[in-house]
Amino acid sequence: MAPILAIDADALEFDPLWLVERLRDGHRNGIGTVERLLLEEPGAPNSLLTWAAWQPGAALGAKLAAVFPGNEARGAGPNIRSVVVLFDWQDGRPLAVITGESFTRAKTAADSALGADLLARPNAATLAVLGAGAQAETQIRYLLAVRPSIRRVMIWNRTTQKADALAAALSLPGIEIGAVEDAEAAVRSADIVSCVTASRDPVLRGSWLQPGTHVDLVGSFTPEMREADGEAMRRARLFVDTRRFAVGQCGEFTQAIAAGAIAPTDVVAELAELCAGAEGRRSADEITLFKNAGGGHLDLIVARAFHELASCID
Template structure:
């Protein structure tokens, strides 16, 4: 059985190939039930995410531990087991953290190709962890960005990430406040329970990419921002059941279920056009779909 660590996974999942693999699995589909979630101590969560297609099956085991920051540990630890769907033989054991980071960022960029303006140059990044790092790298490789402004609840972490990215030629710098006005793309990868971005502060044409609020009690934008935007979710099942930004906006009366215009598969299949006006505010909300992990794992083991 193949064992792939995070360095090998990063090398085997370049952004263009990964984005294309994700586009294909969103277009064609696979069997991927809503993930199983189990509470852990200190507001942690254990997630089990299975998926299967005609050739492969896989399952990701994820521990999300919000209290790990002060411990100097990542908030997310994960492992992925890929198997032959016909024989059941294990194919590979992959570092689930790197797999998750890259497929999450690539899914965001896939959605942004339909929802963000192609000439987007200024990006505000909220968060400074591994997913935020992957988002910065993926967007910089896919859009003509001239600026990535990074904000984090821990200012030192934002500064450290900005320096690491700048050292690799990414135009990043840290900012003291998450002020959204004037940015073309706002990507959020935090575990915030309170809105960081408010609808009244958004500039026309902004694309919101919301990654962090994977539970109903978390949110990164207020209900007014959701109401103002064309809203697309990664999947209806996940977005309408787990996405705090969407679920809370509905509960507060800012929107109804019908305000969620599409899921990402419909954009990839051409069923929904995505952005239709340069001045439109758009919003992509992802909570993670097991099909993304399956596609990424299969691609990583083809090399």
């Protein structure tokens, strides 16, 4: 039996657009069966997520992700640590074990970038990012990859020094990048707004959104977490990567539905349907919103891509 390939995702080099296209192809080929298990530490914000997916005739695998939101703030390393195991679809033998913090960051950013490519205006010029944690830099790079028309990036964070540090660390030719202290002003002038926080209270207000804005919500993955208020949900045309996880388990949807701001049927399409040709943005003035809720099928598509890339390198 061939040895199990140990892959360090942090050591892989590739164009972000390559991974976005792998996700697009993966959704066109069918996402198969997906399950999720969430364990939460009582009295603390820490959690363990298990994502499992099976694409018959293609692959099967699982990701374990330990989410400790306070790590970065106290200098204890990244907030998310993960390990992915990829199995052969024919006989179930393990093919690869993938580690490295960039795995989840790349998967998450590629998911949002594919959503933005399908929904944001082609001429989007200004990006506002709410949140300056570990995911934010990857999010910016992937969104810029699918919208090279962007020429200005504004970064807001509750702790201004983190926004300053991220802006200083990013050096992208021809693009103005800076930290801002006023989230409302940033959102009002943005064509794309990406929220990458672990907030339980909305950081994005619907009253701030201007016609034509595309909203990318990333941070929430429990009913208690929420980055956008009910007005943002009500005003936007709603899209998700997966209905099952976004509508049933993410606070933007669960809380807005409970308050009567939206209904589950207001979700127009999920990512696989958009990739298959479902109608996305209908006009330049329409507000679109994409909820990046995650899913084992996304991890599986990325794991297969990384396995093929690492196998070629070896």
